Every structure is written in C-alpha cells, then in structure tokens.
Amino acid sequence: MPIEKAVNEARSWGESNLDYIIELIRFMISVVAIWFVWTSFAFATYFIPSESMQPSLEVDDRIVVSKWAYGYSRHSLPLGLGEIVPHSWNARLAWSAPARGDVVVIRDEDQGINLIKRVTGIGGDVIEVRAGRLIINGEMAERDFQQQRRYRQHNGIPSVVMVSAYGETLPSGRDYTIYERSDTLPHDDFGPITVPEGHIFLMGDNRDNSADSRAPNGPGYVPLYRVVGRAETVLF
Numbered sequence: 608m609p610i611e612k613a614v615n616e617a618r619s620w621g622e623s624n625l626d627y628i629i630e631l632i633r634f635m636i637s638v639v640a641i642w643f644v645w646t647s648f649a650f651a652t653y654f655i656p657s658e659s660m661q662p663s664l665e666v667d668d669r670i671v672v673s674k675w676a677y678g679y680s681r682h683s684l685p686l687g688l689g690e691i692v693p694h695s696w697n698a699r700l701a702w703s704a705p706a707r708g709d710v711v712v713i714r715d716e717d718q719g720i721n722l723i724k725r726v727t728g729i730g731g732d733v734i735e736v737r738a739g740r741l742i743i744n745g746e747m748a749e750r751d752f753q754q755q756r757r758y759r760q761h762n763g764i765p766s767v768v769m770v771s772a773y774g775e776t777l778p779s780g781r782d783y784t785i786y787e788r789s790d791t792l793p794h795d796d797f798g799p800i801t802v803p804e805g806h807i808f809l810m811g812d813n814r815d816n817s818a819d820s821r822a823p824n825g826p827g828y829v830p831l832y833r834v835v836g837r838a839e840t841v842l843f
Contacts, residue, residue, distance in 0.1 A: 661816075662784050663725075683836070705729065707732075710837070713829050733798075735798035750774070769788070
C-alpha cells in the first residue's frame with residue numbers, strides 16, 4: 608500500500624537521521640574531551656590584552672603557553688574552571704619552578720583573570736628598584752640604552768607614548784628589551800623586599816605601564832600554584 612510504504616520510508620529516514628545525530632554527538636564529545644585534555648596538560652593559547660609586556664609581546668598577540676613546563680595545579684584547567692575547585696586544593700604536581708627571566712601566565716584570583724609577566728624574583732630573592740634600575744640580591748641588572756621609540760596605546764591618554772628602549776640583562780645572564788618612560792615614576796623606586804619561599808615576583812617589560820608585583824593593585828607575591836604555564840612563542 609502507498610501509505611504503508613510512506614510510513615516505512617519515514618521510519619527508515621527517522622532511524623537513519625537518529626543514528627547520524629548520535630554519531631555527531633559522540634564525535635563532538637570526543638573533540639571536546641581531546642581539547643580539554645590537551646589544553647589542561649599540554650599547550651594552550653592566550654592573547655595579550657595590554658601593553659604591559661611590550662616590546663616583547665604586543666597587544667593582540669596570540670601566544671602558546673606550555674602547561675607542562677612546571678607542573679599542574681587547579682589553575683591548569685581551561686576556561687577558568689580552577690576557580691570552582693575548592694581553594695583548599697592548592698597543591699601542585701610539580702617537577703620544576705619558574706626561573707628568573709621566564710615569561711609566565713598566572714591566575715589573578717582577586718580579578719578572576721589571567722596575567723602574563725616576566726619573573727624577576729624567586730623564593731628567597733631580595734628585590735629592589737632604584738631610579739628604574741632592577742637590583743636582585745644586591746646586584747644591579749645591566750641596562751644598555753638602545754633607542755627612543757613611540758608606540759600607540761591601546762587604551763589611554765596620551766594616545767602616543769615616547770619611551771626609551773633598553774636591553775636588560777639579569778645576573779643569571781638572561782636578557783630581553785624593556786621600555787621606560789622615565790626613571791622617576793612611582794614604580795621606579797621600590798623595596799627592598801624578600802620574596803617568600805614558594806612564590807615568585809613579577810614585572811612587566813613595559814616598566815612604567817604594568818600593574819605587576821610592585822603595584823598596590825598588582826598580584827603581589829605570586830604563589831606557585833597560581834602559575835598556569837610558561838610562554839613559549841607567539842603564534843600570530
């Protein structure tokens with residue numbers, strides 16, 4: 608009968624499409640699971656929202672961060688999911704710790720956001736800044752003038768800023784370029800302070816435009832369990 612044939616065809620079509628939907632759901636679950644594991648334990652990408660790490664990192668750079676570089680904590684979970692894990696779970700599965708000069712992503716629990724800064728002090732270090740010069744354990748980091756530069760601020764007044772670019776070399780030999788507007792601004796005199804064990808001290812490469820460990824509203828001494836990973840390279 609034509610009606611029975613139509614019913615059978617409709618039933619077959621429905622069963623076929625149901626199988627397709629089930630397979631699609633399984634595929635999507637697999638993709639999400641692989642992504643979750645990969646971004647929790649291997650690598651993740653983050654974008655740079657501000658000028659605080661210029662010239663090393665520019666606004667809107669997309670960087671690759673190694674999650675396995677130092678170990679894992681609840682903040683290794685993507686999408687800020689570590690915030691819903693009980694704060695009493697602040698242990699780390701660790702095999703390494705950040706070194707002076709590393710660029711790291713950390714979780715700022717007060718603001719509920721990720722920050723990226725450079726490690727300038729580790730546990731036990733005495734950190735001091737005098738007239739813009741970084742001093743670690745009584746030894747001043749070398750600083751060599753490179754050139755005057757201008758850059759346009761993403762948000763801020765004035766829109767165009769003049770800075771001096773310096774090559775800075777830590778006592779350990781790590782070197783990179785920093786920006787200084789002057790050596791007389793509030794962050795240019797700081798300390799001395801001693802970094803507690805199990806913590807790191809962070810500074811932005813754009814020294815006068817960075818709410819880092821020197822700033823009253825900055826992250827302060829950062830416990831190691833809040834380190835998300837190490838910046839490896841700029842993806843694009």
